[in-house]
Each structure stands twice: as structure tokens, then as C-alpha cells.
Amino acid sequence: MMRAQLMVMAIVLVMTAICGFATGALLEVTDAPAPSTTTQKWQRDSNFRGSVSSTSMPRVDYKDLMSNLHDRVGVLVTLDEDQRNRLEAIDKKLDLLRESNADRMESIKAQQLDFKLRLDSFEHIQRLSRETLDEIKGETDHISGPRRVRESKHKLNNRKKMNALSRPIRDVSQDGSTGGSYNPSVIDSNRLDSLATLLTSTRLGVRSAQLEVTNLSWKIRAQNKLVQELALLIRNSHNPTGSSHSLPTPDSCEYYELGHDGILKIKLTPTSDSFYVSCEKDWTVILSRTSDDVSFERGWQDYKEGFGNVAGDFFIGLIKLNALTSSALHELRIEMEDYTGVKANATYSLFAIGGESELFPLSLLGKFNASMTDTAGDALSYHAGAKFSTLDNDNDNCLDCNCAMRHKGAGWYINCATSNSFGQHFPERFAEAGETGIFWDTFRGRDYSVKKIRWMIRAIKASDVL
Known part of the structure; x- marks a missing residue:
């Protein structure tokens, strides 16, 4: 549109210039004074004598004029193209702003959804904790009697102890009234010491009661399992030819054939799916590395x-591992062996990972047991709290690196690692594997890839943690 207008303007300028020059030439001829009669005669006479030069018209350089006009039109066209390019750049910037705003809105929506999911999980955990406390209170009432009776007993015992404490004070006051010296600061300090002793003994009594309740609950649960198994065995023995009643699927390796090794099918809850696990006595194997057969x-x-x-070589999977560690408290044992046959282990009092919505973090790692023989050292506590990272899902909190690619595996990396149980297996050149092998920093260093490594978990009683 603008180019057409510029062309019209250029044509108008050319026509105006041509008309102007033509008019100027006519005016010069019209304004010239009339020749006198004498001159005309002389000219007629001179025509016979020779040729006389006539007055010449003023010349106009049309080439220069057209060249200037062409240059001006070219400048206008260039300005038009520059303006069009600027408009296109502005349109592109506006499109980029719209896209970035849309991406930001999607990110905000995802963060809001994640926050809502976390809030729901916190509320669920709070609800479960409240139900657990109610169960413990109910078991305590069942064992030690109703709550009111226990409170009355405690009040009566405390009243007796306070009366026993007040007697020496009255004796001291009576001695002071009969002539002895009365020192109220000494009496107050003695009373405070007695109260502190009473509070300490009360706290210890409450703690021991909690331990007893927890142990009783575990024993009751184990006895219920045994009773159910015995009932099914008795039923099958009375009806050998009838419909068979299979034993209930176990939920761990704890009761598996009195602790023999092998493969076991477990089911954590009545509504969950069953799956196979590898058992090492009462330990459940979650990771095994012995060769390079499995990448x-x-x-x-x-x-x-x-x-x-x-x-053989396997990893149980993060979903199953989360289900196992969420069903009960577990301890962790890691066994490893180098290529000279030296074995070592690392044991932790607690172990659990979070769910998929939290990217399966190493949410719980207990105290490292340094008193065990053949210890490999603590190379896992550095990873506590880290989210799980893989080659295609980087959650290692490292801004300029990808720890999974760096170590050729996966794991709970925090700005990379002090152990790499999911790294590459090196049957050769294992002492020069670098940080891509299966290393345990406190055992053989980061450049040495061990020959075997195995992770195992085992359910523990709450009393062992308190």
C-alpha cells in the first residue's frame, strides 16, 4: 500500500518538473522585446549575404532530474522496507511475550497442583497419626484399665509422694520454732530437687509404658498371623479332599519358611497387588549387582x-520400594565385595523413600552403625533427603551438570555423589573405572568399581527405635 503511494508521488513530481520547465521556456519567448523595423530590414538583407545565428532555447538536463528522482524513490522504498522489518520484529516480540506468559501460567498451575497434592498428603499423614494415637490409647486402656482409673491412680500416688515430701518440711519448721535456725532457701531447694526427681521418674515410667504398649502391639500382630495360619492348616488337615484353602500371602520375608533364602511372593495389604521378592533370611533384597549382564x-x-x-541382577523398582518402606519401619544393610574377595557392609537404623509426586526422595535415613565388623564406612548419609535422578530426569540440584550422565547410572544425587550403587559394572580395569563405576567412597575410593553390591531392608519394631 505504501509502495503504491510512493510511486504515485514520484510520478506527480516528475510531471510537475516537466511542466515547470516547459512553462519557463515559453515565458522567456513571450517576454522578449519586439525587434525594431531597422533590425528586421537588416536581417532580411543579411539573409542574402550569409546565415545569421538565431536565439537558442534554454537546455534542461532531464537525465539528472530523473536520476535524482530515482534516488529519492529508492530512499523512500528503503525506509518503507525498514519500517516493515521493524513492524515484523515487534510482532515477533509480541508473539514471544504471549508464549512466555502462557508457559509461566502453565508453570504456576503445575506448582499450585503440586502444592495441593503435598497438602493432601500432609493431611493424610496427620489423619493416620491421629488414628495411630487413638489405637495406642485404646490398647493402653485395654492393658492398664480405663483412662480415668489410671489418672486417679497417678493422682493418688503423686499425692502420697507430696505428703511424704511435706513431712520433712514440717519437721524442719517445728525444729526451727523450738529454737533451731530456719532456712527457707534450703527447704525450697530440697523441694525443687524432689519435684525434679519425681518428674524424671514419671517421664521414665511413661516411656517404659509406651515401649511396653508398642511391643505388645507387635506381639499381638505376630500372634494373629500365626493363629490365622494355624487355623488354615487345621482346616486343610480336616478336609484334605475338599476345596483347598491356601495360606494367606505373606507381607514380608520375616515369616518365610523360618528364614530360608529364596524367592517369595508377598502382598503388603489385602487390596494391593502381589509381587515377587528375593529373600535373604528375613531380609528383603531390593538391589543386586554381580555382573554386567543387566545394564x-x-x-x-x-x-x-x-x-x-x-x-540375578535386578532393581526392585521405586514404586515397590516406596510401598515396602511405607508399610512399616525398615532398616537398611548394604553389602559389597571387591575383586580381591574383601567384603564389607554398611548398616543404617532406618530407611524409607517418598512417593512419585515427590520424585521418590531418600526421605528417611537413620544412624550409621559404625560398631559393626568389616564396616565399609558411611558413604550414603551425604545423599539423605535427595530426590531420585536418572538420565532423562535430572533432579540432582546441580545447575551446570547432570550427575546421572556423569556417573553413567542413577541414584539420589545431590550435586553429585559419594557412592554410586547404580553405576556401570566393570569386570576389567575396575581399579581405573573413575566415577562411572559402582563405587563406595569410604571403601575403595571413587575410582574403584566393586565386584558385587547388594541392598537389603528388614522390618523393625518401633521399640528398637525409641
């Missing part, structure tokens, strides 16, 4: 579902 350089989906052969 552990995998993506998020594989680590989420689990992979490998339960009878």
Missing part, C-alpha cells in the same frame, strides 16, 4: 517400574 544406565520409567531378574 543400569536406564531412564526414569525403568527405575520406576523395576527391571532385571529377581534371581
